[in-house]
Amino acid sequence: MDWGSSWDFLWHFLIIFAWIAYLLVLFQILLDLFWRDRQTSGWVKAIWVFFLILFPWLTALIYLIARGRGMPEREREAAAVAKKETDTYIREVAGRSPSQEIADAKALLEDGAITQAEFETLKAKSLS
Known part of the structure; x- marks a missing residue:
């Protein structure tokens, strides 16, 4: 070695x-x-x-x-x-919480940017 x-x-x-x-x-x-x-x-x-x-x-x-x-x-x-x-x-x-989504959709409804039917659709979608 x-x-x-x-x-x-x-x-x-x-x-x-x-x-x-x-x-x-x-x-x-x-x-x-x-x-x-x-x-x-x-x-x-x-x-x-x-x-x-x-x-x-x-x-x-x-x-x-x-x-x-x-x-x-x-x-x-x-x-x-x-x-x-x-x-x-x-x-x-x-993402945002369902309550935030609904509040944003409500603001859009109040501004006249969406209709009541669209608001209901968005509300149902965010709650599902």
Whole structure:
């Protein structure tokens, strides 16, 4: 058994693991900077990105130490906003209640846009 090739395999495995770990941290930092953090100015964001490219591990570590505590809070806020937008969209798409449909038909009847027979048809349709 050639131990040199086994150690080479282990070394390559560790390098690949470190690279994937760095990419995960990098994406979390970039998401936090550009997607969730609305208070930091563009210049500060550009400086963070510059140093992330120049000194990747050190900058990622400094970012996590300096701003890591706020990352989950900003993520929770972003999730709450996304949930609110989703709920609003679902309510808009789901349609209106039968009482809203009847009230709209009644307003059309009072305006003279529809006849009494059309109103009764719309009313029956919304109640079914």
